[in-house]
Amino acid sequence: MPCEPALRIRLLFGKGKMLGPGKADLLDAIRDAGSIAGAGRAMGMSYKRAWSLVEEMNAAFRAPLVARTRGGARGGGAQLTEAGEAVLGHYRALERIAAEAGAAEIAALQAMLADMSDGR
Amino acid sequence: MPCEPALRIRLLFGKGKMLGPGKADLLDAIRDAGSIAGAGRAMGMSYKRAWSLVEEMNAAFRAPLVARTRGGARGGGAQLTEAGEAVLGHYRALERIAAEAGAAEIAALQAMLADMSDGR
């Protein structure tokens, strides 16, 4: 974790349907870990919470973002679906684009801050 | 209130210094109401909370964003300083620019949502 982004973006489509940094990071972690449990461990989040976030995401989108399998040799696991990859990609792109397009405003605000010794 | 923005942006400069929709709206309300108490009433927020947010903001930036006066004919009041106007302006501009620059990604995500009957 090199540095937490200075710009956090949350998309909210009403009625409990929202997407922010937390869910995006979780998608990333699931892709890395290959399981919800592993992702939870990796980011210090309880399995139950990770699972419920996945539940929310799968419900919010037309197609599930995370595919899960139970049992089997290694107990089961979870992977990002094509939709999951797409959503994550779009979100990351949005983050990048917004930070880029808003760089001037962000810099202006940062310049007005008190005591920016470390700039973070 | 036409529609709450689908895009919420939070800027975080570490160590308790952060700026999001809540504080921005509060600045707006203070400019409208001419007082912290009035702003709090207008947005259904306790005076204490509004006051502490102002405190945070004034501490976070080099120059205070909100100028307060106590006592007097109408009890006192609060107005945005030049710095306050500037910060609010930069934040609103950032919101606008980000939403504009990220429109394509946002639309792509929205298109993948389930059941967007009301679009909100």
Next chain:
DNA sequence: TCGCAATATGTTTCGCGGAACATAACGTCA
């Protein structure tokens, strides 16, 4: 000099999201 409306600030209470804990079910392999 008293009342008003606001700022200023401390103390206590409370709701809720998340943590912690507890199980069940699943499916492959040894």
Next chain:
DNA sequence: TGACGTTATGTTCCGCGAAACATATTGCGA
């Protein structure tokens, strides 16, 4: 068939941020 690691799901517990409540203070005007 038993063990393992995961998904799946319910229940209870707890910390913390916000609300609620309580005062003190300021300065003008009636």
